[in-house]
Amino acid sequence: MFSGSSNFVESVDTAFWVVMVISVFFLVLITFLMVFFVIKYNKKRNPKAKNVHSNVPLEVTWTVIPTILVLIMFWYGWVGYKQMSESPEDSMVIDVTAQMWKWTFKYQNGVQSDTLYVPLKKNIRLNLHSLDVNHAFFVPAFRVKKDIIPNRNNHVWFNALEIGSYNIMCAEYCGLNHSNMYSKVVVIPEQNFNFWLENKGKLGTGSQQISVIKADTTASK
Amino acid sequence: MNTQEHAVSHVHRDDIASRMGMWLFLFTELLLFGGMFFLYSVYRFMNAEEFHVAAKELNTLIGCFNTAILLTSSLTMALSITAIQKDNKRLSILFQVITISLALGFMVNKYFEWTTKFDHGIYPGSDTLLAKEPGEILFFGLYYVMTGLHGLHVVIGAVLIGVMTRFTIKGVITKDSFVKLEAAGLYWHLVDIIWIFLFPLFYLIT
């Protein structure tokens, strides 16, 4: 469903599948054993039960193995997260303002927009501000989410790897129109982006405009 | 309510259980204030400077005085239990009455302390307060909520001891059965302990 549309997708999805494999294994194991025992040791087949009180080596095994496994999960999660936590020095900074119930994106040169345009394959850092209550900046396709809390200067960063336009959603409950606080992040080639930025958000004419619009309307993923 | 009589009559009186229940209740009180101490510690950590400045506004003398009052009331409370254990009913009542009076004294002090603050325009939402640094607003917010909650406990404690005094007079609390008085005492000492921490945290960080 998602291709790698940002630099985080790979590590997040890896972690996801690692946990998935372990979980499915245990779920299947437990379920299988339960059903198997219920059939095999059914009252009719096995009228006399046998007491087995405890088995310490077994207990130790099924304490230690899960412990190791969860530490592995933890490690994948930590590595994936670590990469998100600090933005690279060379990031392009955009100020994001969330309020009930809309988004405003402000670029360094003063251009404002309610859609987030970003250049392809560049590190983008978003500084998140809220004017009223808590919101959260969420781009599912990028595996990016951060709460926007008044009085706290949170930020996120990402590097978009594919041209296209992706949903921005508000993921922290913020009242009446929480479920309508959408916007889009539109990823376009760098020279188109620069053109857009210099023209104060106007799309211009000719080929420039076409490629922007193309990105905007096609790859809605 | 015959049911209950019937059921109860067979159950042994278990003073240890009563005290255990009281202690568990004290823990919940402790953690109720604990939540406030969490707030205090974090905000103080984040606004150390402002807390220093704001604390200067508080009157250390009144604070000291109130500390002494509460400590003394704790003493008389403890003494009243020993008195009843020694079957000295009148002495016990006397100590309880002193405890209650000290509690009232504490509240009177608190009243004056708060009203002076109010007169200086320092109360939640006041213009004077809102003009201050955020850290100072937090300090006073915490000050009012924490000492207010503590004051409420002082009042509850005093009422509780009042009830115990009545019980003692009526002979419900006696040499052989004083676990109620003990429980009230435990509550009162807890109120004291809370203050033992509130006092330095608010008055002594100048």
Added chain:
Amino acid sequence: MTSDAMVVNGKEPSYLEYRGKGKGLKSWIFSTDHKRIGILYLCSLLLFYSVGVIFGFLMRLELIAPGRTIMDPQTYNQIFTLHGVIMIFLFVIPGIPAVFGNFFLPILIGAKDVAFPRINLFSWYLFVTGGLLAILSITLPGGSADTGWTFYVPYSVRTGTNVIFTVFAAFILGFSSILTGLNFVTTVHRMRAPGMSWFKMPLSIWSFYATAWVQVLATPIIGITLLLIAIERWFGVGLFDPALGGDPVLYQHLFWIYSHPAVYIMILPAMGIISEIIPVFARRSIFGYKFIAFSSIGIALFGSLVWAHHMFTVGMSDTGMFVFSILTFLVAIPSAIKVFNWTATLYKGSIDLKPPLYFALGFIFLFSIGGLTGLFQGTLAINIQVHDTSFIVAHFHYVMFGGTGFGIFAAMHYWLPKMFGRMYNHKAAKTAFWFLFIGFNTLYFPMFIMGWLGMPRRYYDYLPEFHIYHLISTIGSWILITGLIIMFTNLIRSLRKREVVTENNIWGGETLEWQIPTPPPLENFEHIPTITEKPYEYKQNEEPELEEIK
């Protein structure tokens, strides 16, 4: 499991018949008998509960298609808040301890009542008051709270709805929960029958005991936190208000310091029930008694250390993220131990597949899915994606409803015949189980998928690409409710029409409640029994070996 002294005078009236002075309703609502209080809780719980279920059902109807279906967004927001508040504070938290704990805890340890019967009754009054307050707030001008059950500031301080009402209700309910907790701790310490040492206690007592401690220690924190919201709304003190320097994230910390441990208040008693049921229907001793007992304590202890895993996206420090993530994983281990031991208890048993066992096995399966998806959420990188999406909604319904809810259903099928002396129809119970089980998975499993794909929670409206999942989910809710109706009809009908049960030991259990008459007499035991054996010994299994020795 007990020696002599179990001779009970057959003529002793049961607690149901015994009236005392009061008549009718009065003999119930003024009774301090732990069994009657248990039943009071059961009835009021069911009442509040049905309100919660209806809200759940309405939410699913609204979400059957994008856009407006049956209500406006404001109503939706209020309904999911009230649904959450009712389900959490009025159903899963008090559920098992207040109903079955009250009824069976004293019996299981060989006592005549709890340590403080009058406080016990008082806590029921608080419960009802809090419950009514929460539900009646819908009728107020301004409407009930629309904040979500988490009451996050600053929204909860700013919204125009009656947040104070709801918050105050939760405060009262918390107090009720504390009183139950301190009653149970004291009862377990002081009132065990002679000979019942700690390791001779039934496993459910261990769970109730661990739960009680969490109730006593964690609940006050939510009490003060919610009180602060009220104070903040009344006086504008500014303790959480960002405009006055407050930190909204600190509110979240305080909220979860209680509310994470609270999820273990919900699940531990259910785990206790499962530990009772499995050996009885496998007709053999429980596997790893001590491991199950200590894992309850372990969960209670470590459960207090992981709260901030609900806050991985608020911008915590990296150290905070590291610590809370790793602790979250460690707290999963005791649960895993329990699951493995239950499964092992089936091994070489002589399994009698009666309705309670259906629900117990259903519990294990659904709780495992819920718990394992908890691991996804504890994994930092994954949490960033699934936090505040319907993945979380699916997770907590699996653990709370699939876990605790099915635990309650198991308990009802296991103990109701004991409580009322009537047996339900087994076939109908099994049919109900399958409806519930299939409906449940249809309802909640799609939420995992759409959550991972980016469907945020608390959304009144959604993008068309999620339609199919929502549709399936809503259909699931209908199947589920059909199951519910079958189950409750069956249980309630049994009280009126079905066969009367008089034998003491309906299922062949070895714990104390099965040694006394059905329904239990007013004072439980004519003579307090002396305990000489561990629970769940099933001596008959070992006879052959004894013969060999001879």
Added chain:
Amino acid sequence: MHKDETHQHMHGYGIYLLVWMGLLTLTGVTVAVAGINFGALTIATALIIASIKSYLVLTIFMHLRIEQRVFRIFLVVALFFFIISIVLLFADYSFLIKS
């Protein structure tokens, strides 16, 4: 559960008076010490003295010293919960980078 279990011990008047004087003295000490600037240690000294005072109240006034052992264990559990919560809270806050 039995009478003798409950009525075993009690404190005399004398020890209470002693403790009371100790408490007052310690209060004097905190106030005096607060004037001196220990820097970061100021808060620590204040808290240590407050803890000593609480210890006295708990053990003597509240009879923990002569209570059953289980009561002391209870207290340790409750304090453990409180303290570990603060420690974990600061696992977040003390490493927070203020921007």
